[in-house]
Amino acid sequence: MTSILVRSIQLLLSISILIVIHELGHFTLAQIFKVRVEKFFLFFDPWFSLFKKKIGHTIYGIGWLPLGGYVKISGMMIDEKNVSSKETEKNWEFRSKSAIKRLLIISGGIISNILLSIFIFTCLLFKYGETYLPTKNVKYGIEVDSLGEKIGFKNGDKILFVNEKYIPYFNDIPKAILLGNSVTVDRMGKIIKLSLNNDKKRFLFDRKKISFFIKPRVPPIINHVIQNSEAEKYGLKNNDEILSINSESILFSDQLKDLLSKYNNENIAISINRNGKLIQKNVFIDSKGILGIYLKNFMDLDKIFSFEKMNYSFFESIPHGVTKSLEVLKNQIFFFKNVFHIETKAYKQIGSFFSMAKEFSSKWNWDIFWTLTATLSIWLAFLNLFPIPSLDGGYILFILIEMITRKKVHEEILERCTIFGFVIISLIMIFIIIWDIFKVFIS
Structure with missing residues (x-):
C-alpha cells in the first residue's frame, strides 16, 4: 500500500510540473506580445476550484480534476455576437495579433516542454555523467530470457551487427534491436543472421513488464545470500563463485539456473571458489528449486567488464541533453507508428495514469523521478503537435492555413472544431483509462 502511495505522489508531482x-x-x-491571460489553472476546475486568486488581469488557481491544466487567453474564443467583428477587437486580445505572434503563443507550451526535457537531461548528465559498456568488452556473449529465445537468440551469442551496423556500446543494442530489421550474431564460431519481423517484435511489445531480454553473460558469482535461506544455512557467502553442481561444471549464471531447475527436494554437492580456495558444500534444494541467493549482474562486475565513464561540464552536458531528448522522441515516434500495426500488439503498451504510476520507483528515487519527468515532458510535447482541434497542434494547423491562404478561419468553424476535438479526446482518454483498468485488475 505504501509503494502505491509513493508512486501516486511521484506521478502527481511530475504531472503538476509538466x-x-x-x-x-x-x-x-x-x-x-501583450495579450491578456484571464485564467492560469493547474488541473481542471468544472463547477468549483480548490484555490484561486486574482492578480492583475489573471486568476491563478488549482482545480480538483487532475487531467490537465489550462490558460484562458483573451480573444481566443469570442462571443457569437462579436464573431468576425474587427471593430470590437482590443489590442490586448489574442485575435488582434499577427499570425506569427499567435503561432508562437500557441506553440509556447510545446516549446516549454521540449526545453524542460533538455534541461532535466542536461542536469542529470552533469551530475552523474554516463556509464557505457563497450560491445567489444562483452567477452562471454549474451544471456537471454524466454523472450530473447522467442526472438531467436541463444545464450552465448555474440552480437556483431544490428541492421548491418556495428553498435559500439552494448547499452544501445536492445533499442537498436527494437528499431531494427535484422541482427547478425556469432554462435560458437558460426555467423547467423536473425530477421526481426513484426511477428518477432510482437513478443517485445506483448510483454507484461519491461525486462532485459538480453544482457551480458556473466560467471555465477553470489551477490547476496538471502537471510534464513538454505544457502545461508549451509554456509554459502557473498562473492563465492559457483564452479559446479554434482560434478557438472558451470561457467555462467544461465547454466546455474538451468541446473538448479532440475533439482527439487534434493541434496546437491556444490563446488565453490572462495578467494582462490576450492570449497565443497552439500546443500538441500527446496521443492521450487530455489537455493536462496542473488547472483551478480554485469553492472556488479567491473573487474571483469571494462566500463567507460563519461563526465561532462554543465555546458558539455547541454548537447548531450539535446541528444537524449531526441532519442526519447525517436523512440516515441517508433512506438506510435507500431501502435497501428496490429500484428506487433504495440497497442497493449498504451496506458493511462495507472501505467505511468507503475514506472515510478516504489521508494522515492529522484534520479528515476527526473528521468521519467523528462521523458513525459517530451512525450507531452509530441502529443500536442497532433493536428487535432483543442490540442495545440489543432490551433497551429488553423493558423498555418491562415498564413498560407491569407484568410482567417471563421471563428464559428474554429469553435465547433474545438468542441468536436475536445469530445473526441475525452472519449479516447476514457477508453484508455478503461483499457488500463482492464489490464491492471483483470488481465
Missing part, C-alpha cells in the same frame, strides 16, 4: 511548465510557455509568450 502542466505548469506547459501552460507557463503559453502564458509567457502571451505576456511578451
Whole structure:
C-alpha cells in the first residue's frame, strides 16, 4: 500500500510540473506580445476550484480534476455576437495579433516542454555523467530470457551487427534491436543472421513488464545470500563463485539456473571458489528449486567488464541533453507508428495514469523521478503537435492555413472544431483509462 502511495505522489508531482511548465510557455509568450491571460489553472476546475486568486488581469488557481491544466487567453474564443467583428477587437486580445505572434503563443507550451526535457537531461548528465559498456568488452556473449529465445537468440551469442551496423556500446543494442530489421550474431564460431519481423517484435511489445531480454553473460558469482535461506544455512557467502553442481561444471549464471531447475527436494554437492580456495558444500534444494541467493549482474562486475565513464561540464552536458531528448522522441515516434500495426500488439503498451504510476520507483528515487519527468515532458510535447482541434497542434494547423491562404478561419468553424476535438479526446482518454483498468485488475 505504501509503494502505491509513493508512486501516486511521484506521478502527481511530475504531472503538476509538466502542466505548469506547459501552460507557463503559453502564458509567457502571451505576456511578451501583450495579450491578456484571464485564467492560469493547474488541473481542471468544472463547477468549483480548490484555490484561486486574482492578480492583475489573471486568476491563478488549482482545480480538483487532475487531467490537465489550462490558460484562458483573451480573444481566443469570442462571443457569437462579436464573431468576425474587427471593430470590437482590443489590442490586448489574442485575435488582434499577427499570425506569427499567435503561432508562437500557441506553440509556447510545446516549446516549454521540449526545453524542460533538455534541461532535466542536461542536469542529470552533469551530475552523474554516463556509464557505457563497450560491445567489444562483452567477452562471454549474451544471456537471454524466454523472450530473447522467442526472438531467436541463444545464450552465448555474440552480437556483431544490428541492421548491418556495428553498435559500439552494448547499452544501445536492445533499442537498436527494437528499431531494427535484422541482427547478425556469432554462435560458437558460426555467423547467423536473425530477421526481426513484426511477428518477432510482437513478443517485445506483448510483454507484461519491461525486462532485459538480453544482457551480458556473466560467471555465477553470489551477490547476496538471502537471510534464513538454505544457502545461508549451509554456509554459502557473498562473492563465492559457483564452479559446479554434482560434478557438472558451470561457467555462467544461465547454466546455474538451468541446473538448479532440475533439482527439487534434493541434496546437491556444490563446488565453490572462495578467494582462490576450492570449497565443497552439500546443500538441500527446496521443492521450487530455489537455493536462496542473488547472483551478480554485469553492472556488479567491473573487474571483469571494462566500463567507460563519461563526465561532462554543465555546458558539455547541454548537447548531450539535446541528444537524449531526441532519442526519447525517436523512440516515441517508433512506438506510435507500431501502435497501428496490429500484428506487433504495440497497442497493449498504451496506458493511462495507472501505467505511468507503475514506472515510478516504489521508494522515492529522484534520479528515476527526473528521468521519467523528462521523458513525459517530451512525450507531452509530441502529443500536442497532433493536428487535432483543442490540442495545440489543432490551433497551429488553423493558423498555418491562415498564413498560407491569407484568410482567417471563421471563428464559428474554429469553435465547433474545438468542441468536436475536445469530445473526441475525452472519449479516447476514457477508453484508455478503461483499457488500463482492464489490464491492471483483470488481465
